[in-house]
Amino acid sequence: TAPVTASAAAVASVPPASAPWVPIPNAEDFFFRQVANFSLLIRALVFREYLDLVHVVSGSVQAAGAGNNYSLLLRAADRTNGAVGRYQTVVWGVPGSRDWTWKVVSFQRVADKN
Numbered sequence: 001t002a003p004v005t006a007s008a009a010a011v012a013s014v015p016p017a018s019a020p021w022v023p024i025p026n027a028e029d030f031f032f033r034q035v036a037n038f039s040l041l042i043r044a045l046v047f048r049e050y051l052d053l054v055h056v057v058s059g060s061v062q063a064a065g066a067g068n069n070y071s072l073l074l075r076a077a078d079r080t081n082g083a084v085g086r087y088q089t090v091v092w093g094v095p096g097s098r099d100w101t102w103k104v105v106s107f108q109r110v111a112d113k114n
């Protein structure tokens, strides 16, 4: 029965796929601006798209493995022409851990109004 026990333990360590998204009431907090800036930094490094954070509009958080997924709606200014757009990103990370353990799950521009 050892393999059954092992797989049961492995399954127990993975949160359910249906872990709820919990709205962030304080999306303007320093921590969420840091998370947003991390996403923009990766965007610059990988896609050479240079965006400066204007502010975090709203967000929600979901338990995911050892950390959390952060889904953030943000406004950012294109460094080449100053145009401000809205962007939606999902970032995974463990609060308090180093940058290299974080990762951008998704990033996309969204319509200016939604």
Ligand SMILES: *[C@@H]1O[C@H](CO)[C@@H](O)[C@H](O)[C@H]1NC(C)=O
Pocket: 030, 031, 033, 034, 037, 052, 053
């Ligand atoms: C995020 O980036 C903006 C623009 O690059 C910068 O002004 C701000 O200090 C950064 N905020 C944090 C919390 O890192």
Ligand SMILES: *[C@@H]1O[C@H](CO)[C@@H](O)[C@H](O)[C@H]1NC(C)=O
Pocket: 064, 065, 068, 069, 090, 092, 105
């Ligand atoms: C949450 O994070 C995990 C781990 O990075 C990722 O595989 C998954 O796609 C994320 N979930 C959502 C809904 O983005």
